[in-house]
Amino acid sequence: MLGETRRYHHGDLRTALVEAGLRLARSGGADALGLRGVTRSVGVTPNAAYRHFADRQALVLAVAVEAQGLLARAMLDRIGVIEPDAEPGEQALERLRAVGLGYIHFALSEPGWFELAILTKDEPGEEAASVRIADAVxxxxxxxxxxxxxxxxxxxxxxxxxxxxxxxxxxxxxxxxDLVTRGPLHGQDRDVIDKLAAHVVDTIIAGIRAGAD
Known part of the structure; x- marks a missing residue:
């Protein structure tokens, strides 16, 4: 889906624009999602996009929904490798660990998509819009x-x-x-970051374990 940019000929233009937006956002985040740049990448005029999106913000939100799905997939991938024969309580804690580390790993590996999924930017003067799939969580x-x-x-x-x-x-x-993608830990050695990430998630788990005693 996210390979080389394809010129649009016939078919689902909305999907083509969203896929193009994902490709651009992967390296440039929300700032890369200009209507002109997205439409150019699929070979249509900016006016063609208005048949599917009311404005740039509508396109940004549509691409952000896809980025959320990619983030969730990264978390599920970690859940998928948990030992299935473990004791139920340990499995439950490992799933929490997988969700936390999957979230952090996605932020590190795909900062453009992460910014879009979690920190969608709005145009100056616009009312802030949360990224939602209709009224779903x-x-x-x-x-x-x-x-x-x-x-x-x-x-x-x-x-x-x-x-x-x-x-x-x-x-x-x-x-x-946030600290490792754009804060004081940005650029730190990855081995150090991975150890710190594990410490953060394990601290959460330790708190839950303590409450269970």
Whole structure:
């Protein structure tokens, strides 16, 4: 889907524009998503895009939804390699670890897509718009909710401590991702970053374990 840029001839122009937007955003983030540049990359005029998107922001949000899906896929890929025969409580904790490390790894590996999925920018003067799929919960956030609910089902996290736990978890991993993608840890040796990322996620898990004792 995201290989070499293809000229658009016939078919689904909306999909072609979104795919072109993903290619451009991969290296340039949201700033790379100008209507002129996106339409040029598929060989149509900017006016053609208005048949599918009301304005640039609508295109940015459509591409951001796809970036969210890619982020969720990266998290699911880590979940997919968890040992299936582990004790249910350990499996549940490993899924939380996979979600956290998958989030951070995606931010490091695909900063352009990560910025788009999580920190979508708006044009100056526009009202801020959150990235949503209709009225649905974004897939990466839904994964975190599901994993935390799984901890309750496995008896690792009490229902009382489950309340709002997603915000503590997300704040920790997103804060660290922000530090390494554009903060004071940006450019640090990758081995060091990986160790610090594991420490951040394991600290969250240690807190959950302590509450289960």
């Amino acid at each position: 974004p897939p990466p956030y839904q994964l975190l909710l599901d994993v935390l609910n799984g901890l309750v089902e496995a008896g690792v996290l009490s229902p009382e401590r489950r309340a709002h736990a997603e915000w503590a978890c997300w704040s920790a991993v997103h804060g660290f991702a």
